[in-house]
Amino acid sequence: MEFAFILEQVVNGLLVGANYLLIALGLSLIFSLGGIVNLAHGAFYAIGAYLTVALSPTIGFGGALIAAPATVALLGLMIERFLLRRFYRADPILSLLLTFGLAMVAEQTLRMLFGAAPVPFSIPLWLRGQVFVGDFIYSKYRLIILAVAVLCVVGLWLLLKRTAFGRVVRAGVQNPDMVAALGISLRPYMMAVVMIAVALAALAGSMMAPVTGVTPTMGAEILTFAFVVVVIGGLGSFWGVVVAAIIVGIVRGLAAYAFPPATEAAVYFLMVLVLLLRPRGLFGERIQRFE
Amino acid sequence: MPHPALSRRALLGGSTALLAAPALSQGQPDVVRIGHLTPRTGFLGPLGEYAVQGVQLAAEEINAAGGVVGRRLDLLLEDSVNPQTASAKAERFVQRDRVSCIVGEINSASALAIGQVVQREKALFINTGANSDALRGSDCRRFMFHIEGANSMYVKSVGRALLAEGKINGKRYYALTADYAFGHDLLRVAKNFLGANNARPAGEDLIPTELTDFSPFMLKLRQARPDVVILNLAGAQITNFLKQYSEFGLTFPVAGFGFDTALAWGAGQGNFLGTWPTVWHHLVDTPSTKAFVAAYQRKFNRPPENQAWGDYCALKIIAQSMNELKSVEAPRIVEHLEKGAKFDVLKAREGYFRARDHQIMMEMYAITALPADKVRNRWNIFSSSAGIPGPGEDLEAIAPTSEENACTFPA
Numbered sequence: 001m002e003f004a005f006i007l008e009q010v011v012n013g014l015l016v017g018a019n020y021l022l023i024a025l026g027l028s029l030i031f032s033l034g035g036i037v038n039l040a041h042g043a044f045y046a047i048g049a050y051l052t053v054a055l056s057p058t059i060g061f062g063g064a065l066i067a068a069p070a071t072v073a074l075l076g077l078m079i080e081r082f083l084l085r086r087f088y089r090a091d092p093i094l095s096l097l098l099t100f101g102l103a104m105v106a107e108q109t110l111r112m113l114f115g116a117a118p119v120p121f122s123i124p125l126w127l128r129g130q131v132f133v134g135d136f137i138y139s140k141y142r143l144i145i146l147a148v149a150v151l152c153v154v155g156l157w158l159l160l161k162r163t164a165f166g167r168v169v170r171a172g173v174q175n176p177d178m179v180a181a182l183g184i185s186l187r188p189y190m191m192a193v194v195m196i197a198v199a200l201a202a203l204a205g206s207m208m209a210p211v212t213g214v215t216p217t218m219g220a221e222i223l224t225f226a227f228v229v230v231v232i233g234g235l236g237s238f239w240g241v242v243v244a245a246i247i248v249g250i251v252r253g254l255a256a257y258a259f260p261p262a263t264e265a266a267v268y269f270l271m272v273l274v275l276l277l278r279p280r281g282l283f284g285e286r287i288q289r290f291e
Numbered sequence: 292m293p294h295p296a297l298s299r300r301a302l303l304g305g306s307t308a309l310l311a312a313p314a315l316s317q318g319q320p321d322v323v324r325i326g327h328l329t330p331r332t333g334f335l336g337p338l339g340e341y342a343v344q345g346v347q348l349a350a351e352e353i354n355a356a357g358g359v360v361g362r363r364l365d366l367l368l369e370d371s372v373n374p375q376t377a378s379a380k381a382e383r384f385v386q387r388d389r390v391s392c393i394v395g396e397i398n399s400a401s402a403l404a405i406g407q408v409v410q411r412e413k414a415l416f417i418n419t420g421a422n423s424d425a426l427r428g429s430d431c432r433r434f435m436f437h438i439e440g441a442n443s444m445y446v447k448s449v450g451r452a453l454l455a456e457g458k459i460n461g462k463r464y465y466a467l468t469a470d471y472a473f474g475h476d477l478l479r480v481a482k483n484f485l486g487a488n489n490a491r492p493a494g495e496d497l498i499p500t501e502l503t504d505f506s507p508f509m510l511k512l513r514q515a516r517p518d519v520v521i522l523n524l525a526g527a528q529i530t531n532f533l534k535q536y537s538e539f540g541l542t543f544p545v546a547g548f549g550f551d552t553a554l555a556w557g558a559g560q561g562n563f564l565g566t567w568p569t570v571w572h573h574l575v576d577t578p579s580t581k582a583f584v585a586a587y588q589r590k591f592n593r594p595p596e597n598q599a600w601g602d603y604c605a606l607k608i609i610a611q612s613m614n615e616l617k618s619v620e621a622p623r624i625v626e627h628l629e630k631g632a633k634f635d636v637l638k639a640r641e642g643y644f645r646a647r648d649h650q651i652m653m654e655m656y657a658i659t660a661l662p663a664d665k666v667r668n669r670w671n672i673f674s675s676s677a678g679i680p681g682p683g684e685d686l687e688a689i690a691p692t693s694e695e696n697a698c699t700f701p702a
Binding site: 005008009012013015016019111115116117118119120121122123128129130137139141142210211212213214215216217218221222252253256257260261262263264265 | 331332333334336337338339340341470496497498499501502503504506507508510511513514527530531534535537538539540553554556557558559560561562669
């Protein structure tokens with residue numbers, strides 16, 4: 001019984017990890033290619049959630065799941081074109097300040113438009129219910145979130161590994177000067193990467209809106225975890241981020257089981273441990289530009 | 292790059308004027324300044340917004356009715372953020388802005404910090420949202436008063452309803468508690484009550500305030516199979532819990548010992564359930580509540596919740612006291628309140644501050660979530676008990692006794 005229960009917590013941890021993953025992957029991509037630590041990434045998650053709440057009454061939850069990330073991708077395009085682009089080669093502290101400012105502007109804008117109180121939103125009736133496997137119980141809706149997250153991860157991996165687009169992006173991460181010497185401009189690639197990254201964050205926000213409080217601070221709350229996942233996984237490593245997200249989810253579940261007050265703190269202990277033993281993260285590659 | 296429109300001399304002059312501004316306005320005899328401090332960001336931010344709106348409405352009404360001792364009331368608003376910032380801002384209110392009264396706060400740790408400042412500076416502080424019993428007991432201060440209910444009052448009022456429903460006596464409970472000053476204090480009071488009424492723990496977990504995903508705890512609840520789930524949660528935790536509890540399809544009865552209506556409104560359709568205590572709600576059937584709700588709704592386009600009530604009433608109490616005394620001096624107001632002056636707190640019976648610990652004595656309510664098919668709009672999602680204590684009873688019946696929570700005011 002006890003073992004089965006711990007197993008249940010571990011499985012739950014995997015599912016929770018999937019939430020962090022969609023945000024962490026985008027964060028990692030933008031940093032790897034553009035050298036920008038995007039502190040505004042959580043804001044796109046929050047905007048995705050609010051758009052879903054706002055759009056659902058007219059186009060339905062299913063429609064909002066597509067429309068919200070698409071809208072945020074366009075927002076990402078504007079931000080990349082007019083703001084981020086100026087900072088790829090600049091001192092990292094400048095882009096840090098810029099994105100920190102953007103995050104605050106976004107949070108306050110949401111507060112002014114929708115108020116500070118949580119905006120009510122529930123799981124649509126057709127997605128409610130639980131799944132039982134033996135004594136295991138799980139929310140049907142969360143399994144759907146997991147399925148969508150897995151699809152996104154596989155899709156992104158195929159995009160990066162199996163397409164011409166992906167080859168340029170990966171080369172750009174390793175050695176942008178060589179890519180430039182070959183006569184390829186990274187600009188359009190960077191724009192596409194930012195759009196994909198923020199759309200994934202918005203999708204995560206859309207999917208979480210029914211099961212978590214929709215408040216202006218939700219972006220800041222999730223961002224810290226996404227960062228921890230990226231740091232543990234290692235920069236530039238796709239699978240590192242995936243594995244880290246799963247480990248973080250499991251560690252969190254086990255902490256909730258063994259010592260609840262440390263549910264969130266356990267994740268930071270894990271990060272400290274990884275940084276001490278493997279400063280580049282679990283699967284971190286040696287990226288010339290950052291060494 | 293030189294900027295022709297802004298010479299160095301103009302800049303210097305401008306800065307001097309700015310620096311001198313507080314000194315100049317302090318001299319204005321025609322305003323009475325009152326400071327409002329409350330968390331407006333973070334996990335209590337949703338409640339702080341109601342607090343600010345409530346106090347703004349009160350200030351407007353007070354000024355429309357002629358102000359305070361013939362002068363205009365000037366409200367200064369600040370975000371208290373955390374205990375350190377709350378303390379610094381309270382000090383600035385008193386020393387720089389010369390306010391004689393501070394209203395607000397929700398976080399028990401911040402309220403304690405403000406209490407220490409006003410004790411030193413001899414200014415009045417009415418706490419409108421911090422529940423911890425310790426603020427009325429071991430940490431009580433002569434210059435600090437409480438219009439917010441104490442944790443004991445919350446537990447005893449909802450406890451009556453739960454006992455009547457047969458959810459406590461001989462039952463097994465699982466308690467989830469916010470892991471900070473407020474939660475610890477509430478858990479202590481709750482366990483006294485539960486123990487005294489033959490309830491046994493099936494599980495107890497402290498929940499970090501920043502936790503948003505309760506799924507591991509849903510699994511724990513399901514495994515423990517308690518007769519009742521007791522929630523000592525705070526802020527956004529309540530919204531997240533309610534959403535995920537119904538997501539996991541758990542059916543154990545839920546009872547909260549701490550509550551704010553905005554968090555239930557934010558949970559969304561079909562997610563609010565259980566029995567909860569509240570100091571006030573927008574459906575209280577009195578003429579003064581109806582007038583307040585109507586005015587608030589006109590101004591802010593939504594009904595007020597209990598936090599708006601606290602800050603609204605606190606400012607009204609201060610203005611009324613100042614007008615009756617014809618004085619804005621904090622020590623005189625303290626004396627007036629300690630003598631048991633009565634105030635309309637929008638309920639059936641008037642309230643008064645108990646001299647022994649400065650806690651307001653008033654009715655509370657136990658509310659119960661309406662079944663989903665009875666809910667007609669997003670605001671009226673619960674039914675309410677009549678005022679607790681009942682009409683024939685002493686208002687002190689639900690307050691902490693001096694044995695439970697002794698207060699000795701420090702000199």
